[in-house]
Amino acid sequence: MTVSAPPLGTVVHDEVVPARAPWMHTVRAGQTLRIVDLEGNQAVDFLAYSAADDAERYSAQDTIAAQGNVFLREGSVLLSNEGAPMMTVTATAVAYHDTIGGACSCESNTLRYGHHTKAQHACVENFLVANAQQGRGKRDMVSNVNWFMNVPVEADGALGIVDGISAPGLYVDLRAEMDVVVVVSNCPQINNPCNGFNPTPVRMIVAE
């Protein structure tokens, strides 16, 4: 199923997240989360919170500043808003991933495509639903990672979500550097190419 992926240790959790659905799971320090893009070019919107203190959470800006690059690649360290390592990209079959494009929302869809899209399901809705189970809300929304999503930046600053560079079975492995609550939206967007205009399931494997 995965394409020449490195071996994982003992699998402690293995779950397929349906197309368009939220997912939340605590990954302990030292465990590895493998996200598999089962059918290809499926954006996986991703947030992480410190399990010990959820005011400390993934920060796209801290991560970009520390690594001096807007793309997430093998070796990238996801930093918190306090500058602490949360997870490390230990392996990936996709050259780079996005962390500047953020999540789709009903409200931003009205700007990007028109008010006819306001009623469509969106990633922020998934994040809110999942986070609500642990008492988090809208103020816990920050810029996220978009695994398998392609957002190039041109010389004049032009940027946008364009056709993906992922494919069926490609993966990303994330080793937790602290206990983290991972919150995912398996992106339901159908108005741009982030999901190839066809949201599909992804697989989540946690190993130690």
Add this chain to the structure above:
Amino acid sequence: MSDTANPYAAQAHARAQAGTRAQAMPTVPATDAVDLPQGVAPADVVWDETLAPGGYASRQIARGTRLRLTDLAGDASPSLLLFNAERPVERLNIADTLKVQWNGYLGQGRLLLSDMGRVLASLVEDTAGTHDAFCGASNQASNARKYGDGFNHGAHPNARDRFSLGVAKFGLGRKDIHPCLNLFKEVRVAQGGETVIDVGPYPPGRFVTLRAEMDLIVVLANCPHVLDPRAEYAVTPLRATAWRGPVTPEADPIRNATPEGLRAFLNVEDYYRR
């Protein structure tokens, strides 16, 4: 006997300090502000304050207010948070701001968008053109690495902890510190995704003017950029001056510049339809 040995002497000592001028201080009343932008009547000034190197401020301004941020000496480095003052759970969303406008470089004519599909502020003037929406705020750890410490009570405050104080004044907390915009220090993205920074120093007097499109809480932290390569804590004072202005009319060119931006204004106008 010292000047402060009893309450009467201490009172006289305290009162004798009034009228002292400092480099970093607010003008109160704001209508006493001097060196105003051309055409601004003193009676319309609602806020005038100079932030120290490493200083911060937070302030509520009304829809239509113009807020000019001036880099007085060429090395100011303000990081900016914005909230809908009426309902602060709505705030600046950097990702939407870039994605919706199809561009990562903010400048004159660009919009600062909320996470609710509305425009919080427009950049109506920008003589700098060198800003950064990618790299965010310095924090205790990053300042400790560079300067030995980053404490609010020390000589090298970090932007994140300055934000903590600024938002606390409005009853907000650590979870409300969202991804920020850094003004005056430029970050560009190279073809491999590399961040390329230019911290200047620049000529003194550069400014940006924001037009509040909603009632806003503005939070500013004037700390060295997180990627500033200089060994010393290099930052100079920032002036914030705000004055009353009209709500953006339907014919405004920035309002109508792009279909995405126009819908953000329409969403604001819909919000205030009450």
